[in-house]
Amino acid sequence: MSAFAIQLPYLLFLGNEESAPNAKTAFGLRDWRPDACVAQWRLSAKTVDLGLPDMHAKSAKQAGAKSLLIGVAPFGGAIDAAWIAPLKEAIEAGLDIVSGMHTRLESIDELRIAAEKAGTQLINVRHPRQTFPVGTGVKRSGKRLLTVGTDCALGKKYTALALTKALNAAGHDATFRATGQTGIMISGSGIAIDAIVSDFIAGAAELLSPNNADTHWDIVEGQGSLLHPAYAGVSLGLLHGSQPDVIVLCHDTRRTEIDRHPNFKIPDLEHVIDLNITLGRRTNPNLRCAAISLNTYKMSEQERVDALGSTQLRYGLPTFDPFVSDLKPIVKAIAG
Amino acid sequence: MSAFAIQLPYLLFLGNEESAPNAKTAFGLRDWRPDACVAQWRLSAKTVDLGLPDMHAKSAKQAGAKSLLIGVAPFGGAIDAAWIAPLKEAIEAGLDIVSGMHTRLESIDELRIAAEKAGTQLINVRHPRQTFPVGTGVKRSGKRLLTVGTDCALGKKYTALALTKALNAAGHDATFRATGQTGIMISGSGIAIDAIVSDFIAGAAELLSPNNADTHWDIVEGQGSLLHPAYAGVSLGLLHGSQPDVIVLCHDTRRTEIDRHPNFKIPDLEHVIDLNITLGRRTNPNLRCAAISLNTYKMSEQERVDALGSTQLRYGLPTFDPFVSDLKPIVKAIAG
Numbered sequence: 001m002s003a004f005a006i007q008l009p010y011l012l013f014l015g016n017e018e019s020a021p022n023a024k025t026a027f028g029l030r031d032w033r034p035d036a037c038v039a040q041w042r043l044s045a046k047t048v049d050l051g052l053p054d055m056h057a058k059s060a061k062q063a064g065a066k067s068l069l070i071g072v073a074p075f076g077g078a079i080d081a082a083w084i085a086p087l088k089e090a091i092e093a094g095l096d097i098v099s100g101m102h103t104r105l106e107s108i109d110e111l112r113i114a115a116e117k118a119g120t121q122l123i124n125v126r127h128p129r130q131t132f133p134v135g136t137g138v139k140r141s142g143k144r145l146l147t148v149g150t151d152c153a154l155g156k157k158y159t160a161l162a163l164t165k166a167l168n169a170a171g172h173d174a175t176f177r178a179t180g181q182t183g184i185m186i187s188g189s190g191i192a193i194d195a196i197v198s199d200f201i202a203g204a205a206e207l208l209s210p211n212n213a214d215t216h217w218d219i220v221e222g223q224g225s226l227l228h229p230a231y232a233g234v235s236l237g238l239l240h241g242s243q244p245d246v247i248v249l250c251h252d253t254r255r256t257e258i259d260r261h262p263n264f265k266i267p268d269l270e271h272v273i274d275l276n277i278t279l280g281r282r283t284n285p286n287l288r289c290a291a292i293s294l295n296t297y298k299m300s301e302q303e304r305v306d307a308l309g310s311t312q313l314r315y316g317l318p319t320f321d322p323f324v325s326d327l328k329p330i331v332k333a334i335a336g
Numbered sequence: 337m338s339a340f341a342i343q344l345p346y347l348l349f350l351g352n353e354e355s356a357p358n359a360k361t362a363f364g365l366r367d368w369r370p371d372a373c374v375a376q377w378r379l380s381a382k383t384v385d386l387g388l389p390d391m392h393a394k395s396a397k398q399a400g401a402k403s404l405l406i407g408v409a410p411f412g413g414a415i416d417a418a419w420i421a422p423l424k425e426a427i428e429a430g431l432d433i434v435s436g437m438h439t440r441l442e443s444i445d446e447l448r449i450a451a452e453k454a455g456t457q458l459i460n461v462r463h464p465r466q467t468f469p470v471g472t473g474v475k476r477s478g479k480r481l482l483t484v485g486t487d488c489a490l491g492k493k494y495t496a497l498a499l500t501k502a503l504n505a506a507g508h509d510a511t512f513r514a515t516g517q518t519g520i521m522i523s524g525s526g527i528a529i530d531a532i533v534s535d536f537i538a539g540a541a542e543l544l545s546p547n548n549a550d551t552h553w554d555i556v557e558g559q560g561s562l563l564h565p566a567y568a569g570v571s572l573g574l575l576h577g578s579q580p581d582v583i584v585l586c587h588d589t590r591r592t593e594i595d596r597h598p599n600f601k602i603p604d605l606e607h608v609i610d611l612n613i614t615l616g617r618r619t620n621p622n623l624r625c626a627a628i629s630l631n632t633y634k635m636s637e638q639e640r641v642d643a644l645g646s647t648q649l650r651y652g653l654p655t656f657d658p659f660v661s662d663l664k665p666i667v668k669a670i671a672g
Contacts, residue, residue, distance in 0.1 A: 102533070137600055198537050198569060233576070240566075
């Protein structure tokens with residue numbers, strides 16, 4: 001799907017990002033590919049800390065890093081002016097740059113020229129290297145699960161990765177299908193769905209999870225939310241094109257409104273599930289919601305138990321946190 | 337919004353398209369800018385007929401045409417191989433080429449080289465010449481109407497154009513906002529919303545109808561349908577970003593399934609209205625459906641009266657055909 005020749009391992013670049021949700025790319029890499037993360041590079045003491053050794057470009061290169069990975073994704077996907085000098089330094093130290101930003105690395109003259117001189121690669125994971133077909137709506141063989149959310153950045157990718165692992169561990173045949181830059185960096189393939197020209201969103205989603213064996217599960221990483229004032233179109237195209245048999249709703253009980261959009265309240269989860277099911281059944285009439293995935297990061301044990309228990313009770317659906325819960329009952333609720 | 341220096345009038349190129357809905361660009365130009373249409377160019381006798389004089393490139397140039405406009409939009413938006421020779425002929429005759437296709441004209445070597453040689457323009461209306469912001473969801477001043485549909489190609493643009501005209505005629509201040517290639521060709525500005533990178537659909541729609549006087553109406557041309565397996569994401573992004581106060585549902589009572597997608601039935605209109613209102617109220621809680629626009633093209637007078645009457649009775653909403661109905665009551669239902 002996307003033939004990127006990414007060289008591992010990474011130096012994770014965090015810029016001067018102080019918000020952990022905006023550094024989800026870096027956290028994702030650290031958690032899902034610890035073997036591929038040599039160090040972190042933070043521009044200030046206030047910058048998010050992944051708990052990895054702090055290194056600059058040169059020391060990371062000496063420690064074995066082959067690529068600098070931009071591990072933060074600020075709102076809008078543009079490259080911060082303050083990053084240009086350190087990125088240039090990394091190129092000059094001989095590192096490839098791997099980016100999931102909307103702005104192409106080579107559009108910045110200083111980086112393009114430095115990379116040409118150093119003979120290193122500028123890799124834009126978010127920019128597809130192929131064209132995509134228009135969606136057909138034709139039903140495909142095999143089983144599919146899509147993680148959907150009440151907002152961005154609250155666990156759709158982590159949930160999909162954890163469920164893929166748990167399904168395979170239980171003897172099912174499951175494949176993680178990445179739809180965002182971090183997922184692609186972790187899994188090595190996929191389609192950055194939010195970078196697709198909008199006419200082709202559903203078509204790209206169809207291509208991402210092709211016909212497969214009847215018992216095979218594609219676990220598709222969700223994007224955005226049908227509730228999000230900026231990204232709902234992406235979420236709907238992905239829902240239609242993925243044709244999921246099962247959705248898992250991802251939520252954080254502490255989040256009552258869309259992040260950075262305080263006027264957009266998150267309604268009762270039943271409404272969100274109904275909305276996804278109503279719209280999703282347009283391309284797969286058998287769609288059902290199998291479980292709720294809660295992000296309980298930094299909750300106390302008691303808060304976590306309460307959140308999981310009360311959500312499960314209220315909606316009558318198995319409720320779990322992919323980081324801490326036993327996933328065997330969830331696998332059973334999904335695949336029987 | 338899109339600063340295209342299109343030179344009028346046009347020679348309308350129809351290729352060998354036999355389906356009138358696929359030639360909606362050409363019909364739109366003929367109907368809404370008859371002053372800008374010198375002739376049509378059809379590659380075979382079976383090709384759709386606009387009722388304009390048939391001319392080749394050279395004769396059209398002699399008759400005063402300045403640009404050849406590609407008036408057909410086949411599924412997927414690619415340029416047919418059979419068109420390349422006639423398009424080259426037009427360039428050599430000194431005509432600019434204006435295209436609303438996804439494929440850029442200059443990506444075809446023969447056309448690019450011919451245009452460079454002849455010094456004529458290759459204009460890709462569908463390709464935005466600017467970048468767009470992420471949607472904010474922040475409410476804007478002024479009134480907005482969005483035409484929504486049960487499918488593609490059944491009158492959303494015509495309805496928006498007719499309502500703009502009728503609102504202005506009734507003394508309101510109204511502006512047509514084009515979201516597709518034909519609309520842009522007709523009105524001279526706008527944003528081809530289906531060509532936007534999907535993360536920015538809602539943001540582009542916000543930009544298209546900026547803050548305005550409280551009594552001003554933006555009449556936004558709808559795209560696709562929430563029911564469409566390929567294009568629903570575009571429709572939802574446009575609905576969210578437009579923040580309409582009023583939607584007008586466009587339908588053709590003879591169409592019972594999505595064109596070219598026979599497994600996708602068109603449900604009861606009440607369901608379609610509810611779906612648009614439920615989703616649209618996320619960014620404008622005051623959204624209401626004011627009327628239903630029926631495409632009664634080629635119906636007998638009796639069929640038309642029956643279709644309009646039965647639809648109005650069934651849904652309790654003023655129902656009209658923008659080509660034949662008196663629009664005064666519709667303007668009243670929209671703007672009071």
